[in-house]
Amino acid sequence: MTHINALDPGASPLDYYGYELRRYREAAGLTQKQLGEILNYTGSLVGQIETARKLPTPEFSQRADAALETGGQLSRLVDLVLRSQLPAWFQQVAELEARATKICTFQMGMVHGLLQTEGYARATLGALDRTDLDDRTAVRLARQRIFEKEEPPVFWMVLSEAALYQQIGGPETMRGQLGHLLAFESNPRINVQVLPFSAGAHAGLTGSFTLFHFASDPSIVYTEGYGSGHPTANPDTVKDCSLRYDHLQAAALSLRDSAELIRRVMEERYGEHRDSGGDSVA
Helix, strand or coil, rough: CCCHCCCCCCCHHHHHHHHHHHHHHHHHCHHHHHHHHHHHCCCHHHHHHHHCCCCCCCCHHHHHHHCCCCCCCCHHHHHHHHHHCCHHHHHHHHHHHHHHCCEEEEEECCCCCCHHHHHHHHHHCCCCCCCHHHHHHHHHHHHHHHCCCCCCCCEEEECCCCHHCCCCHHHHHEEEEEHHHHHCCCCCCCEEEEEEEECCCCCCCCEEEEEECCCCCCEEEEEEEEEEEEEEEEHHHHHHHHHHHHHHHHHHHCCHHHHHHHHHHHHHHHHCCEECCCCCCC
């Protein structure tokens, strides 16, 4: 157990957050219990965050900023804290997501993490390992805060139709996930196209990939393996994947037709069907 007096703010972003939270709380003359009551959390949770034993959430940070009048310091820190909890091999990718002006991704088997719901993210992360699942889910969802920036990136996802039928987390989770994708229909900065089964052989058969574009830096291609990621700025690789992405977009359904297909699959495959007596059936 880490003792609060021995907490080293330079040890990690999480330790620094805990150190700052304690400093602000003590400056306000509050105990952990009192601050917890103000924030509608337990004093025990406040203590766990101050001792770097529990991850803070964006919601906790916003409430603490308001209560302790920090000028938004904890909310600015929490993004760094959560990003630091990602697997080491993925932290660079999260930084690319945060810096990119445009992100184009092709996904074969599942929805990209930046558009996942909480239930869908929990199901994918917990497929083989359920340890610290709450924290790992929160860390993944925190990446989506890039869309809350004053100038969020343009995000474009070409999604294989197979991903609509791959039942991850059960029917209710899939209904929520597909409904979440439909929620972006009127958002010109977040676009979803479905690559239909009828497209047959296509330019993405070798696997999923993501292209990151920046205001002044070279574009980067990212591919992923088991427990490893492979970002590269190699011009030939970027050129090849950009061409592949153009062909995938051309083969995919339009934004409108994609939304209609998503809606149809959500209703027909994952909707609540009722028998003649009105009872819900699987």
